[in-house]
Amino acid sequence: MKHKLTILVFTLLTGLVLCTPVMAANAAEYESELAKARTTLLDAESKVQLWSTSDILLDDAAAAAASGDFELAVKLAIEARLHGELAVATAEREKTTWQKSVPK
Amino acid sequence: MKSLLIACFLFVVTVNAYATPEQDRLALRAFFAQRFPDLDLNEMINGLYAFDEGAREQWLEMEDFPPYEIAIEEGEGLFSTPFANGKGYADCFENGGIGIKQNYPRFDTGSGEVITLEYAINQCRTDNGEEPLPWLTGELAAISAYMAYTSRGNKMNVVIPDDPRALAAYESGKEYYYTRRGQLEFACENCHMQSAGNLLRADRMSGMLGQATHWPVYRSKWGETGTLHKRFMECNLQVRAKPYEPQSQVYRELEYFLSYMSNGMEMNGPASRR
Numbered sequence: 001m002k003h004k005l006t007i008l009v010f011t012l013l014t015g016l017v018l019c020t021p022v023m024a025a026n027a028a029e030y031e032s033e034l035a036k037a038r039t040t041l042l043d044a045e046s047k048v049q050l051w052s053t054s055d056i057l058l059d060d061a062a063a064a065a066a067s068g069d070f071e072l073a074v075k076l077a078i079e080a081r082l083h084g085e086l087a088v089a090t091a092e093r094e095k096t097t098w099q100k101s102v103p104k
Numbered sequence: 105m106k107s108l109l110i111a112c113f114l115f116v117v118t119v120n121a122y123a124t125p126e127q128d129r130l131a132l133r134a135f136f137a138q139r140f141p142d143l144d145l146n147e148m149i150n151g152l153y154a155f156d157e158g159a160r161e162q163w164l165e166m167e168d169f170p171p172y173e174i175a176i177e178e179g180e181g182l183f184s185t186p187f188a189n190g191k192g193y194a195d196c197f198e199n200g201g202i203g204i205k206q207n208y209p210r211f212d213t214g215s216g217e218v219i220t221l222e223y224a225i226n227q228c229r230t231d232n233g234e235e236p237l238p239w240l241t242g243e244l245a246a247i248s249a250y251m252a253y254t255s256r257g258n259k260m261n262v263v264i265p266d267d268p269r270a271l272a273a274y275e276s277g278k279e280y281y282y283t284r285r286g287q288l289e290f291a292c293e294n295c296h297m298q299s300a301g302n303l304l305r306a307d308r309m310s311g312m313l314g315q316a317t318h319w320p321v322y323r324s325k326w327g328e329t330g331t332l333h334k335r336f337m338e339c340n341l342q343v344r345a346k347p348y349e350p351q352s353q354v355y356r357e358l359e360y361f362l363s364y365m366s367n368g369m370e371m372n373g374p375a376s377r378r
Contacts, residue, residue: 048285049285049345050346051287051344052341052347098282099282101297103128103131103135103297
């Protein structure tokens with residue numbers, strides 16, 4: 001009996017975990033990802049390292065959200081944040097490495 | 105004794121870390137002299153046409169009826185048209201604005217800013233109650249083309265005054281030039297030093313020396329005459345970096361550094377490029 005209960009709980013939890021990613025995203029989730037993306041992009045901008053792709057992704061995300069496709073909007077906002085994070089990583093690395101290219 | 109050694113060490117490190125602008129310029133010329141031992145470096149004011157004989161021949165033929173000629177004529181007309189208050193561009197510049205392009209950008213110790221020629225033209229307008237002109241093409245580029253034309257043959261003479269703010273502006277432009285950026289992670293240096301003279305698709309890439317002597321430029325790709333900052337924006341986009349606004353502090357400081365590197369080279373603007 002105890003064994004069956006364990007299997008039942010395990011099955012329910014597994015189902016819950018598997019179902020979570022395919023649950024439809026909502027406006028709140030989009031706003032949250034958008035805020036994270038904007039914070040990262042501001043950081044990249046302050047380091048003179050924004051990519052031209054970021055604004056395009058945010059515009060597309062806003063268009064997707066406006067049409068009610070929050071799943072796509074969230075995906076694009078996350079991608080914009082990742083582009084920002086990579087730009088910041090370049091900025092951090094270049095802080096010291098750019099001088100190596102200057103002819104001495 | 106120990107502190108003396110530390111002081112000497114720090115001095116040596118500091119001197120090596122921060123070369124003067126003139127040391128930078130000479131090191132750059134040495135770099136290109138080594139890279140292109142058979143090339144007269146002064147030819148680099150002609151961009152890719154310094155490296156590519158076939159393209160050079162086509163370009164020289166184009167120079168018989170240069171496409172920037174219209175901009176020069178339009179610019180001359182605009183330059184000599186008085187503002188509503190009766191004053192004109194000639195009142196804003198030394199020597200009446202004739203033959204002075206080689207002195208730009210200059211560092212204004214009053215405002216602590218780098219002033220490019222285009223920036224000064226619009227400053228002249230707003231100081232006289234006129235609306236500023238759009239930065240990239242059109243009337244501003246035409247006035248700049250005329251002023252560049254009157255400066256042909258003069259030698260680039262950008263000055264970095266003994267002011268820590270001027271040196272900081274130069275260093276900022278230098279850092280921008282050598283820093284990789286954008287999704288493709290290219291620095292200006294990657295194309296115009298490492299790969300200068302190499303083919304990028306069908307065109308050879310120009311070298312950094314002389315890159316500031318010939319603006320504004322009529323580019324066939326644009327179908328019109330445009331300013332250097334239009335090209336900066338285009339370069340940024342080509343490596344998928346977000347461009348700055350034309351005449352932003354970042355671009356003005358980049359132009360300051362880039363122009364200083366061409367000091368002593370002949371002014372040959374406006375020019376035509378593919």
